[in-house]
Amino acid sequence: MNRTIRLAVNGREHSLEVEPRLLLAHLLRDRLDLTGTHIGCETSLCGACTVLVDGRAVKSCTLLAVQAEGRQVTTIEGLAEGAGTEQLHPLQEAFWNEHGLQCGFCTPGMIMTAHQLLEENPEPSEDEIRHGLEGNLCRCTGYQNIVRAVQSAAAELRGG
Amino acid sequence: MLPAEFDYAAPASLDEALALLAGGTNIRILAGGQSLLPTLKLRLDRPDLVVDLRKVPELSYIREEDGEIAIGALTTYADLVASDLIDSGVARCLAEAAASVGDLQVRNLGTIGGSLSHADPAADIPAAALALDASLVARSEEGDRTISAGDFFHGLWATALKPSELLREIRFRMPANGGGAYEKLRQAASGFALVGAAAVAEMDGGTIEAMRVALTGVSSGPFRLHALEDRLVGETLSEELVREACDKAGEAIESPLSDAHASAEYRVAMAGVTARRAILRAAGQWR
Ligand SMILES: Cc1cc2nc3c(=O)[nH]c(=O)nc-3n(C[C@H](O)[C@H](O)[C@H](O)COP(=O)(O)OP(=O)(O)OC[C@H]3O[C@@H](n4cnc5c(N)ncnc54)[C@H](O)[C@@H]3O)c2cc1C
Ligand code: FES
Ligand code: FES
Numbered sequence: 001m002n003r004t005i006r007l008a009v010n011g012r013e014h015s016l017e018v019e020p021r022l023l024l025a026h027l028l029r030d031r032l033d034l035t036g037t038h039i040g041c042e043t044s045l046c047g048a049c050t051v052l053v054d055g056r057a058v059k060s061c062t063l064l065a066v067q068a069e070g071r072q073v074t075t076i077e078g079l080a081e082g083a084g085t086e087q088l089h090p091l092q093e094a095f096w097n098e099h100g101l102q103c104g105f106c107t108p109g110m111i112m113t114a115h116q117l118l119e120e121n122p123e124p125s126e127d128e129i130r131h132g133l134e135g136n137l138c139r140c141t142g143y144q145n146i147v148r149a150v151q152s153a154a155a156e157l158r159g160g
Numbered sequence: 161m162l163p164a165e166f167d168y169a170a171p172a173s174l175d176e177a178l179a180l181l182a183g184g185t186n187i188r189i190l191a192g193g194q195s196l197l198p199t200l201k202l203r204l205d206r207p208d209l210v211v212d213l214r215k216v217p218e219l220s221y222i223r224e225e226d227g228e229i230a231i232g233a234l235t236t237y238a239d240l241v242a243s244d245l246i247d248s249g250v251a252r253c254l255a256e257a258a259a260s261v262g263d264l265q266v267r268n269l270g271t272i273g274g275s276l277s278h279a280d281p282a283a284d285i286p287a288a289a290l291a292l293d294a295s296l297v298a299r300s301e302e303g304d305r306t307i308s309a310g311d312f313f314h315g316l317w318a319t320a321l322k323p324s325e326l327l328r329e330i331r332f333r334m335p336a337n338g339g340g341a342y343e344k345l346r347q348a349a350s351g352f353a354l355v356g357a358a359a360v361a362e363m364d365g366g367t368i369e370a371m372r373v374a375l376t377g378v379s380s381g382p383f384r385l386h387a388l389e390d391r392l393v394g395e396t397l398s399e400e401l402v403r404e405a406c407d408k409a410g411e412a413i414e415s416p417l418s419d420a421h422a423s424a425e426y427r428v429a430m431a432g433v434t435a436r437r438a439i440l441r442a443a444g445q446w447r
Contacts, residue, residue: 001167020168020210021200023161042161044198047265056238056268061161062197063269066168067190067214113264134351135263 005069009034010078018065025049025060027068028075036076036108040137047136050109051075057116059135076108079115090156091115091149100149102140110136114150122158126151163200170212174219174328178301180211182324187211189326191234191274194266213326219273222246224334231330233273237261240272250332253291253340253358253442257284260344262351273327276312279319281417282352282377286313288342290374290384291358292332298325315380337369338362339445343438345377345430347421353377354422355430359438361445366396368443373435378413378427385412385435397443406436 006015009032016031028034028051037060040048044062051060052074079089091111094100101107110133117124117132124132129150130143138146171177181187188207190196199205213219219234222243229251231240240246240258247255261267261275261284275285276296289296289309296312298305298321305325312320321327344356356377362370371392376382391405410416410428418424 003168019165021163021165023197023201026162042201044194044266047263050265057265058268059265061201062265063193064168064190064197064212066170067193067212069170116264116268132264135265 027065048109050112057113091153094149094153098149106138164206167209191271192269194270237267250338250340254288256342257288286382287358287374287376291360294332297329299328300325339442341441343434357434357438359442361443406432
């Protein structure tokens, strides 16, 4: 039986009728047209679908949309808007400047996970970054520039 | 990748949740969903009704009461890792086990109650629960039933919980002279334990007063190494003693797992190594 849920996505309130089995990833992409959240493995392993729910990184392919009822969901689109129109978030700037992506498929998920990481630890070591991003796989970069991008964004966010 | 259709309820109280469980068959409880959702998506399981505990108040807490720690079943790995209380004494084996689970995203959602109830043969938390000699409090409409961790695990994905029960709380003693540790050899692809060892020690100066060691990942379920524990209790702690006792630890494993990730011989050999490391760190906190 369908249910009506209310949730906020990127600061915007939505009221949507959903099947209980609908995954949050599909709600975001297919119902709200927020295709910045990618679906890679669909099996909870790659992290491409990572979004923030109440500020915490979760794999949106492994969460029912109904579980997000009453929550604040942030996707990659909301990060840019949050920092002001046309203005990218420092993490996005840093991935661009440090060449932290090649095909870009993993990037939205990487950035959302890194977002929680930097909220909790503004000055992470290289090891802490690698450990924090364990749930996000990249098939292109070899991770070096991703780590550099997170370090650079951390410095920027600290005002350095 | 959609699960098969199911009905969904998010009861607002424990009593309401228990009434739903009592009122039907083929019902699954949903906690963090980090095991249930992958199972549903692969359609390995097709419940008629999913009962989501997210609105049930009073199931997520970490408290110290009368020298015991009580943890609500919905407490997440992230909550455990962030707790100073769990990062101390014997409880440290639980903190280290929780920190070793999966990745940040999984730790944000996965719960202690979900891990114990799911009883994956390679899960980390069950080994810690055994080493802590924890009491698991199940609740049904008939009231509470306390099950000791030693009686809780019944092999592959099976526990002592009845369909009408949910796991409500985990409790264990916090002795003043205790230390705990968890050691894990990860399977490179999944991060699950090839071998995991949890150890809890109670020390009187250099003497081992009590020792409990449990393994996970090496056979059909987690289990205590009673013979190894007996060999250590009453002795003076030394690296040679622990090394000698752990050399044969692997022999206690009944039908060791052998799969694409590691042979039985490797798991047996590594069981002794991880047990030794865990024991030395658990006891060493008190030297
Ligand atoms: C990518 C990935 C990596 C992982 N790596 C690890 C790892 O390294 N180590 C590890 O140990 N685990 C790992 N896991 C599994 C993870 O720990 C799960 O979170 C945990 O096994 C289940 O907890 P949950 O709260 O998510 O439960 P759910 O998935 O919601 O439920 C799991 C099962 O337990 C039942 N259940 C849940 N709560 C209760 C309750 N209170 N009472 C009765 N029944 C209940 C459910 O009905 C279901 O059958 C991993 C999972 C993923 C997706
Ligand atoms: S698509 Fe969700 S983890 Fe890969
Ligand atoms: S940039 Fe291609 S997967 Fe990471």
